[in-house]
Amino acid sequence: MMELTRKGEYAIRGIVYLASRPADQVCLLSEIAKAVDVPQTFLAKIFQQFSKIGLVRSYRGTGGGFILGRTSDKITLLEVVEAVEGPIIPNRCVTGAGECDRSNACTVHPVWLKVQDQVRDLLNGITLKELSGQ
Amino acid sequence: MMELTRKGEYAIRGIVYLASRPADQVCLLSEIAKAVDVPQTFLAKIFQQFSKIGLVRSYRGTGGGFILGRTSDKITLLEVVEAVEGPIIPNRCVTGAGECDRSNACTVHPVWLKVQDQVRDLLNGITLKELSGQ
DNA sequence: TTAAAAGAAGACTTAATTGGTCTTTTAGGG
DNA sequence: CCCTAAAAGACCAATTAAGTCTTCTTTTAA
Numbered sequence A, B: 001m002m003e004l005t006r007k008g009e010y011a012i013r014g015i016v017y018l019a020s021r022p023a024d025q026v027c028l029l030s031e032i033a034k035a036v037d038v039p040q041t042f043l044a045k046i047f048q049q050f051s052k053i054g055l056v057r058s059y060r061g062t063g064g065g066f067i068l069g070r071t072s073d074k075i076t077l078l079e080v081v082e083a084v085e086g087p088i089i090p091n092r093c094v095t096g097a098g099e100c101d102r103s104n105a106c107t108v109h110p111v112w113l114k115v116q117d118q119v120r121d122l123l124n125g126i127t128l129k130e131l132s133g134q
Numbered sequence C: 001t002t003a004a005a006a007g008a009a010g011a012c013t014t015a016a017t018t019g020g021t022c023t024t025t026t027a028g029g030g
Numbered sequence D: 001c002c003c004t005a006a007a008a009g010a011c012c013a014a015t016t017a018a019g020t021c022t023t024c025t026t027t028t029a030a
Helices: A006-020 A029-036 A040-052 A077-085 A109-124 B006-020 B029-036 B040-052 B077-085 B109-124
Strands: A056-059 A065-068 B056-059 B065-068
Touching (some): A006 A029, A006 A065, A006 A077, A040 A056, A040 A077, A077 A109, B006 B040, B006 B065, B006 B077, B029 B040, B029 B065, B040 B056, B040 B077, B077 B109
Antiparallel strands (some): A056 A065, B056 B065
16 A cells, blocks of 8 residues: 555656756756666656656757756655655545545544645655755 | 555445444444445455454354454554555565665665654554544 | 657556456354 | 355456557757
């Protein structure tokens, strides 16, 4: 339970590697994929998601590649994980509206809320800077 | 991410219902399934898993059914969840031996360990007694 | 204007989830 | 001793999700 998918694992590996590179120079996807041992085609989609929400900035064409969208101390592990895995929701209960049709009886509800909070807090306290050992 | 599967949801619903019933009388699977609105065939498998690890005790034949394997204050939500969803492991890293072949570089490892600990602690602190409102 | 690179869409494969069915075992009651 | 109620167990099937690869488009520096 609670296992990260490959996608999430790859996402973390990839962006942590990017964070470990000089901040001012673009990094090829092919380089990242090779360095962290992830299928490049898969990593491409992951970085597209990152790009859409500004976690990374992309440059196309010759000399293109990726750089971080913000400095590595301003990007949290929570953002990275949620970018590709979706929001952290231990149970349909905690999503709110109508999802928990048994809400009256659902005594488990508050427990999941607490789990959600704790995990989010913890992941939110970790930045790429720390993870990349800079 | 971190979402419980149906199986986990059903498992909780089912055993919480059982905990809400008189402790000294066996309860039919068909009754539980109907009460918590879960396919009986699916719930059967879940309760078989419960039975194997002693979370519930089963009686076959006429007048058979299920009762809790221990009193409801001695069964935690963690046990229930792990019984059907497997151990709480946010990332292959924390499983130990060889799973994290990149362990040297894996700075994320300790974070997942912390997540694992926190979630396990929290779920371990909740008993069926509380959940069943007794 | 061409080659390098990311963006986008989708096809395909494999694995997990969510059930169902049918047979077997166990136990109680007439 | 048979019949019936109930869980156990072994399969099986549909659906969904995960993971991977392919192909084509768009952008842009040289």
